[in-house]
Amino acid sequence: MDLEFLHTLDVQILGAVAVAIVAVVVGAVFLFSSKKPKVCLDPENFKQFKLVKRDQLSHNVAKFTFALPAPTSVLGLPIGQHISCRGKDSQGEEVIKPYTPTTLDSDVGKFELVIKMYPQGRMSHHFRELQVGDYLAVKGPKGRFRYQPGQVRVFGMIAGGSGITPMFQVARAILENPNDKTKVHLIYANVSYEDILLREELETLAERYSSHFNVYYVLNQVSCLSYAK
Structure with a gap:
């Protein structure tokens, strides 16, 4: 009788431990998934x-x-x-x-x-x-293009006017990723110096990542201005 009681007790303890483990795993999965940032874009609906x-x-x-x-x-x-x-x-x-x-x-x-x-x-x-x-x-x-970190050794970019925004997006993603050693060269054309979009942001990147990023301004009045260091 004592052996049967101990056996029953062991089964109950193991069952309780199993339930506790499942609860911990479920709770961890829920906690991890709840911390994932919510993606807002929908490819099919506005x-x-x-x-x-x-x-x-x-x-x-x-x-x-x-x-x-x-x-x-x-x-x-x-x-x-x-x-x-x-x-x-x-x-x-x-x-x-x-x-x-x-x-x-x-x-x-x-x-x-x-x-x-x-x-x-x-x-x-x-x-x-x-x-x-x-x-x-x-x-x-x-869009069909999707950049993968490190897929090229050097990335050459040419942009004009408001076409700078996709180049800026890719350049910033490369430069702010410490594991991506890709070098970026950007030629950016505009009518005048005042027309340069994101100029402060571009020059901040050029200063912060001088070994990996060069930007050249091409203007109608001036053949080429360089902000490379």
Whole structure:
């Protein structure tokens, strides 16, 4: 009788230990998964994001900051890809145009767009009218190219005007990754020095990562300005 009792007790103890282990594992999985940042982009459907800040950088360029649903949310945009933005032109007709955020998924809780607004641009009209508190319809990610850290030894880039944003996205992702030793050379063309978008940000990168990043400004009035060190 005593042996049967001890055997029953051992089974009960083992059962209790097994239940405890399962509970710990389930709790750990839940805790780990709950800490993963929420990805906000939907490749099939437009989602609305609130404009929380608008900075006018020049007479026709502004930086728009949009809030994500939570402070820990990420946009979920792979490096090298872009988003589609939907708005209305001056005639009230729907227009969709691709843009590349200047922020990365390391910038949690928000994403930013630097937009040059052209007088006759259909989507430019939508951004000119966009005020803090308004919402922008966004869908993505889009694009076939997706950068993988270390996939090339040297990355050569050529950009003009507002085409700097996808280059800036890739360059920043490379340079801010300590495990990516890729060197980046950027040639950036504009009409005048005042037209250079993200100039301060580019020159900050050139100073901070001088051994891996060189940027050259090509202007209509001046053949070539270099900010390489």
